[in-house]
Amino acid sequence: MNERKQILKIRNFAVSFNTSSGKLNAIRGVNFDLYQGETVAIVGESGSGKSVTVKAIMGIMSPNQVIDGGTIEFTYQDGKQGEKTVDILKLSQKQLRNEICGRRIAMVFQDPMTSLNPTLTIGRQLTEGMMYHFHTPKAEAYQRAEELLDLVGIHNAKDFLKSYPHQLSGGMRQRVVIAIALACNPDILICDEPTTALDVTIQAKILELIQDLQKKLNISVIYITHDLGVVAKVADYVNIMYAGKLVEKGTVNDIFYDPRHPYTWGLLSSMPDLDTLDTRLYTIPGTPPNLVNKVEGDAFAPRNPYALNIDLRMEPPFFKINGHHEVASWLAHPNAPKVEMPAALKARIEKMLREGENHG
């Protein structure tokens, strides 16, 4: 493996929202890394802060959103000055628009049914980014649009460019949205639950498409999802997020075969599985904490059957398991009592491993 080149480095990123019930600390210090050509998935429940984090990378914020601290360093090739690193949080709206958004970082949204403008043709929506950023002449831009559509699996697209979003199916629209994201050759593609709103048969195709494109174009992809099935399929690295903090990060194998955080155990246990004898689907008891209140200790502790005394009082730091696997849980401390993951989950993982050996 060549040396990995880091292109995105988020440090101590913290965000709060001013709400009617007080200050809501949505993101409480997140460190996140992305290397060129790799795929990182951020997994978590609704409201854990996944979307807020990635939207901040593109400078998209709600009016009541406050950045409490941290840096988002983005490294890119500037045509004139060569390699350049900027802190996205320090850029003006104008700089963000002209240098980052669409051009170097692009985003694919959850619902293709609503993310295309109903009154503009597909061609117009595909080309306007290029025409705005690079002043591409119209004919050339439409030529490129056709190539882009070819790339996302829509062939012979000349007439297609004249159609309107309402004339396309959901899967087609998501392909168009992906093509739009790729229009300006971005370095980073952010996919915010790109398959949640699609039906299952289309989901797999769209995921394969994104993977395929990533290899072809050597772009880095950030996936936001709560679907561990998607993660297993596409990601190189996984970050598990809970209540505005990352709780475990590692490679896909680390997370799926050697999970360490009780929350990750819970997530994995609650994946439906055909082979379990238990007829009931496991769910994590309780609900995430209200982040308007100050969180004491580990935010997951109240829902955690394995919680230690210290979990209620002190926030756990990250403990390194190996070079690429880290977990924020006191259970990983050398002095902690030895706690095994739930037996059912362990059995399931062992079965997966055996199957892997048999097939692989």
Next chain:
Amino acid sequence: MWKYIAKRILIALGTLFFILFVLFILLSFMPGSPFNQLTLTAEQIAVLEAKYGLDKPLMIRFFIYVKNMLQGDFGVSYNIIADYPVIDLIGAKFWISAKLGLTATVVGTVLGLFLGLVASIKHNTWLDTGTTFLSVLGVSLPGYVFALALSYFIGFKMNLLPIVYSTKHPVSSLILPVLSMSMGPMAQIARYTRTEMLDVLGSDYMLLARTKGLSNRILFIRHALKNGLTPVITVLGPMLVSLMSGSMVVEQIFSVPGMGSLLVSAVQTNDYNVVLGVSFLYSLMFIVSMLVVDLLYGVIDPRISVSGGKKE
């Protein structure tokens, strides 16, 4: 497209015919007759009714009326100006009402759009609150309140503008009526625009457009305006017609010799032909404006195909 228009015109003709028929019957139920001056004897009334064909049965009268109408003859007035053709009577009054209504619509729409757009862009600021307050006021207060207030303060107290319409000052004497008539439409359009624009500005496709890094101007003009303003067109058509057909009360307050006063006096004196003529004109205007709005919709919003969605 043309087939659709032809179909709509046919339906419109049917509707007009039906309206005429219903009006005809309703008018025959009205108490009294066009000739109810106390000085007239029964014989005189009978002579007059025979002269205008009112002695014939209702159905026969209706068919005679329709037959004449198809030849462009809407009959004559009985009372307002005896034996004067209704068409000329309406013609004389229509233009002043139309001018008043059209100007009021344009003024109201322009102001309303402006206020609505400002409110949506400056959402949740004092500008938004201010315009919302104004539009609530405009929607809830009837036009004649503005008319009375304006004529009292600006016309009477400050003596800035004439309070009575006069042909000598056709422009300045129309300012107050136009202003008071445009308040309602302004408020309605401002509210509509604000709601629609807020909806559009918060939509996913605006977010996607933002992530393309486009300038705010392009975002607003290309992506937001068209989507936000299409629904506003729907209210525009009927509003224009109802303003053009004359606001009776406002016309009365400023003594504007328009359609409003004509219709009122025609109804009071049982001047059947005038009532029929005026109502026919109103219906025609409404139907035409609806058709125009529907066609416009198809042009502006590609999702709406006027030909009935046979494509694909």
